Amino acid sequence: GENVEQHPSTLSVQEGDSAVIKCTYSDSASNYFPWYKQELGKRPQLIIDIRSNVGEKKDQRIAVTLNKTAKHFSLHITETQPEDSAVYFCAAYTNQFYFGTGTSLTVIP
């Protein structure tokens, strides 16, 4: 089955700096790649997603890039704010969702 790896597991950045989280996947059949933000004790919230026929997608301060050849995709957050602090999960979908191990992002004011 699919194997999704996520790095780094923890990330601290100064407010206003950029944060990048990377995921790799193993199954070339995966065709949908969402990113979720989960605050402590709350449900994961979809923040951005990308389909396999697209290389990049941007939504205000958040962007995702996908390299199908290398089988990796990345989340980019620019101009980080303290409220961006949370755990972020990537996922890859074939016939089910396979989640990365999560990245705990801390934005230092």
Place this chain on the structure above:
Amino acid sequence: GAVVSQHPSWVICKSGTSVKIECRSLDFQATTMFWYRQFPKQSLMLMATSNEGSKATYEQGVEKDKFLINHASLTLSTLTVTSAHPEDSSFYICSAGSGVIDYTQYFGPGTRLTVL
């Protein structure tokens, strides 16, 4: 956006009892719902895929007789933890999508189960 609810949000039970958790899609129909378990500071672990009108598909290592799943309608799936033990204490989250083509998943708020 689409809303998925879960009930209860928190349950404490005695060892040996059974607990039922409900997952509802409030404003859309969901042919498929997913049940996840999440340990503190860890990722979501898929337990089973719940299909309306048919048997659930369980992931390897998940006991189907212990975690009973029923997807009786297009808006409701239930997870029953039978004969719960302390090691079953965890955060259980469901998710649902609104269609086969739309991969977008909407998560429920989760249910925190504590077994004494």
